[in-house]
Amino acid sequence: MQDQYDVIVIGSGVAGALTAWKLSQLGDYKILILEAGKNSITNGQRLQFHHTMDTQGHRGTMFAPYAALESRKFAPAAENSQRDLAPQIADAKNYYDYTVGANGSKDAFKAGYNRMVGGSTWSWRGNCPRFIPSDFRLFSEFAVGRDWPLDYNELEPWYCQAEWEMGISGNHDEFDGLHGGYRxxxxxxxxxxxxxxxxxxxxxxxxxxxxxxxxxxxxxxQARNTTLFDGRPPCEGHSNCIPLCPIDAKYVATVHLRRALESPNVELRTASVVTRLSKTNSGRVNKVYFKDWSSDNINKERSVTGKVVVLAAHAIETPKILLMSNGLANSSGQVGRNLMDHxxxxxxxxxxxxxxxxxxxxxxxxxxxxxxxxxxxxxxxxxxxxxxxxxxxxxxxxxxxxxxxxxxxxxxxxxxxxxxxxxxxxxxxxxxEMLPETANRIELSGKTDDLGIPRPKFTFDIxxxxxxxxxxxxxxxxxxxxxxxxxxxxxxxxxxxxxxxxxxWNTAAHIMGTTIMGDDPTDSVVDRWGKAHDVPNLWIAGSSIFTTSATANPTLTIAALTLRTAAAIHRQMQGE
Amino acid sequence: MDYETAFVELSALLTGLQDRLLNDPEDHELNKPFAKEYARRLHGTFPDKFQALLDAYKTLAGVNPKPAIDDALLTKLRNTPEFKDIDANGVAKETVARQIVNVWYFSQFMDESGESIDGGFYESGAVWSLIKAHPIGFSSQPHGYWAAKPE
The missing domain is CATH 3.30.410 (Cholesterol Oxidase; domain 2)
Known part of the structure; x- marks a missing residue:
């Protein structure tokens, strides 16, 4: 295996998959996708996941089909996070840690996510409404929260691209002009x-x-077919959307992963949990360190180098990686902050x-x-x-x-x-909708997982x-x-x-805001294109860059922003 | 009365699924393998309580002439300590009786800790045809079928 790449993408969920695929289309880039999980993305794997549920008794929980994966031990997720604060704190095996005391967490953080090849789209419902125009201008219009550094008009063409890439079914007349959002x-x-x-x-x-x-x-x-689309069948109404569509009528990021991996320039390395990034004296990120839990020496820290690094590990693991990287990209102090859920x-x-x-x-x-x-x-x-x-x-x-x-x-x-x-x-x-509050945050816990990597520690108040x-x-x-x-x-x-x-309250498991986007580098982590203010070759894709949470399910907006960011990465690489 | 016959009759009595389990000769035969496996799994999960409830049923149903498997027999069974399974706080948990109902309706049941146990025949759970749906995850109908009222 080689160790030097043009682009390293960390995470293979919808943001990572779309980033890798889009860049593979735009240029002849050598791309490595590093993924903490380890599972196949074939139809046979889907069938195996489906039948795992038959014997479990809980067919509706987001983790039910994936209970047999070995990755649960080495890339843990908070599978029992939909509990109140006290039982979570009392559970020594809980992946989530919490601040306690007078200034500690007031609420549990109930959202979970998948650390799998294909990410959390293995478990999502598939609902894909767009944000509405005022969602991007919360401060200007209502004097609360923040304004995004872009508006609905700027993102609209990317929404259209994302809808075609994912295969969104919907009725145009019902949504064209909804709260001012034209289509x-x-x-x-x-x-x-x-x-x-x-x-x-x-x-x-x-x-x-x-x-x-x-x-x-x-x-x-919805990202759910009503006709044969992209080689995937129309929905047959199995009523199993969360956690798993048995027939692939619901979009999963594996669609774009498979496409990306058709290119000989794209490589996927699984069982690879990133531990930190390092930078050169010029302030550019150069190395990505990771542990390979499928190897004979799971604690050995390995590294790869990339000209560009894209963090797409969802909104808990992405800031956690930065927090483990010696202050990287965090001159604003906002990494891990502004944590939001629906x-x-x-x-x-x-x-x-x-x-x-x-x-x-x-x-x-x-x-x-x-x-x-x-x-x-x-x-x-x-x-x-x-x-x-x-x-x-x-x-x-x-x-x-x-x-x-x-x-x-x-x-x-x-x-x-x-x-x-x-x-x-x-x-x-x-x-x-939650407001972006700097007090809502994740930090590194003193407790570690089986690879010795810090768990996330939450301070959260809805x-x-x-x-x-x-x-x-x-x-x-x-x-x-x-x-x-x-x-x-x-x-x-x-x-x-x-x-x-x-x-x-219940969680929608829509984790957002922890590497917030903004024009001002003193109070945001990434710029309007998703590039880290402090690090010229570090980009972030996914809901961690959301400036506001709005009330719309985030995945379509993740996809639109990711396609836009990929185009910006390509422009940067062409200009260098 | 043999073990399997007793379990099928007891199941029909508790679940109300008389036609499926007893009256319809074809359904009766088709459900025999399910009954055998459900009894095995329930007995394994509740080794003493399951046998006790079965024995209580056999005692009530084994009199001559054999009573009808109806609500009168159910009332007698519900008055037995084996059915009630009263705990230390005096609460009637009806432990095995409830799980016999669950296993026939869902092909899943729970042990005393609340852990879900697979019955082995998920698609054959009785609840789905009763509510005119399908086992979740196993639709056999075309796109859009849900728009019409089920027949």
């Missing part, structure tokens, strides 16, 4: 057909005024007639109307999704049956009761801005259920948690 091109595929359940819900609420806003039920743009919650109810959930994708329809407005100066907006998966995270069909047995409904009464209750399960979820959005979302969900004549379930979780004194 210059149609979607590559028309939207996923609304389900029978979605149409039943739509009949009752579409066009109605709810808490001062007129509601429109639309089809969520804090969300759901309300569950029983619909007045059967909806027949668990048929088709887990969520097809959304309500985009609450994402923007003058209220954003005081509290977060939110994006709502209508579930097609019963009671989502709050309760499964097994929960219903358990409840029926507790009512004594064994025997002849049971099948009819099951058919009645489960078919009328519905959930509304609402996903809010903040009053997001909490305000959660409260309004909760009331809006209640109001919508009232309009539908649906009955909020007694099993619904309350928003306030008297035991913790905090609010209950």
């Amino acid at each position: 210059s091109e149609p979607f590559p595929m028309s939207g996923i057909p609304l389900g029978y359940s979605d149409n039943k819900v739509k009949e009752r609420i579409d066009g109605k005024i709810v808490r001062g806003t007129r509601v429109k039920v639309v089809t969520t743009p 804090v969300q919650f759901e309300l569950i109810a029983t619909f007045p007639e059967p909806l027949y959930p668990f048929r088709g994708p887990q969520s097809i329809a959304s309500i985009e109307d609450f994402r923007d407005g003058g209220f954003r100066s005081q509290r977060s907006g939110f994006r709502m999704t209508i579930g097609n998966d019963g009671w989502g995270r709050t309760g499964s069909p097994a929960t219903v049956i358990d409840g029926l047995l507790s009512e004594g409904k064994y025997g002849a009464a049971l099948p009819g009761a099951i058919a009645d209750r489960i078919t009328r399960m519905i959930r509304l979820s609402f996903s809010t 903040g009053s801005y997001a909490e305000g959005g959660l409260r309004e979302g909760f009331e809006t969900a209640k109001a919508l259920f009232t309009k539908m004549n649906a009955t909020v379930s007694p099993k619904a979780k309350p928003l306030d948690n008297p035991q913790t004194g905090r609010v209950n």
Whole structure:
């Protein structure tokens, strides 16, 4: 194996895969992708992952199909992070560490991610709304948060490219002009057909005024095929989106990894956990150090050199690598800070007639109307999704049956009761926006993993801005259920948690902000193109560069920014 | 009454899946292999409690004339300590009875720590046809089928 490359890409998720692929198309660059995980990306691997779930009992968790991977030991992730703070701190095996005490973490950081070849798109739902224009101008328009150093108009053509690369299905008329965000091109595929359940819900609420806003039920743009696209089949409605589409109808970064690896100039090295970067006296990064856990000497630090290095290891491992690199790229002090997630919650109810959930994708329809407005100066907006998966995270069909047995409904009464209750399960979820706060951060823990690499240590507080959005979302969900004549379930979780004194919330596992983008090198890590302010040949791709979190799922915006950054890298390399 | 017959009858009694497990001769035969494996796995997970519940059922169902497998028999079974499985706090956990229901409806069940155990026949869980869906991860229908009301 050679050790000198034109470009070293750290991470093989959607940002790393798109970076490697795009650069391989733009030039004759020798590209190395370093990936901490180790798994195949063939169809056979997909089938193996699918059948792993058959024997597990938990088919819905994001890590279920990947439980047998050896990489879990050497490239650990927080697989049990969807817990409150106290149990996470009490768990000595937890990958996540926390600051404690008066100035310590107020909330758990619940978001997890995959350290696998193909990254977290192995586990994502596939929802792909764009940011809206005001998401890029939060400070200018609402005097909170920050402004991005680019605006929607500048990113719009890259959104179009990303949609074609990933294969996004959607309905143009529903999203062209949404909150001022025009679309210059149609979607590559028309939207996923609304389900029978979605149409039943739509009949009752579409066009109605709810808490001062007129509601429109639309089809969520999704990285899920509605026709044969890019050699991948249309969705067959397996209802398994998270964690795994059995037939590859949902985009996974492995699509672009396979394409990148078709080039003889692109090499993928797996089981390679990066430990640090080093720089020359001129301030350019030159070496990437890593440990190969598949080798005979897993603790030996090896190195490769690159003319350009692209960090694309997601928003926890990317800043962690920089923090382990002796202050590299951190003159601003912002590396690891401005940590954000999409804090969300759901309300569950029983619909007045059967909806027949668990048929088709887990969520097809959304309500985009609450994402923007003058209220954003005081509290977060939110994006709502209508579930097609019963009671989502709050309760499964097994929960219903358990409840029926507790009512004594064994025997002849049971099948009819099951058919009645489960078919009328519905959930509304609402996903809010966090502000970039420097106090929300990851640092290096004194605790290490099995390779002796520091774990991430969190200080996290969801903040009053997001909490305000959660409260309004909760009331809006209640109001919508009232309009539908649906009955909020007694099993619904309350928003306030008297035991913790905090609010209950779920993570969307959308980790953002930890190497924030900005024009000012004193308060940002990367410039408007994704290049580190301090290091001329270090670039960062992925959601760690997000300036604001907005309320849109981040992957499409990651893809758009990554394609744009790759073009900038190419321009730089051509100019040198 | 042999072990397998007792388990199938007990399962029908608890789950309400009389037609599938007893009345329909074809379904009865098709479900025999599932019953054998489910009994094996349940017995392995709850070695004493499973046998105790089975024995309690055999005692009730073994009288002459044989009682109908109906709600009257269910009521008697529910009054047995083997069904109730009362814990140290006086709470009736109904441990094995609940997991027999789970294994037939989901082909999955839980041990006493809450750990999920595979039943071995995920696609054959009874819940999916009952709610007019499909086992999650195993659709056999074309794109867009979900737009129509199931028949």
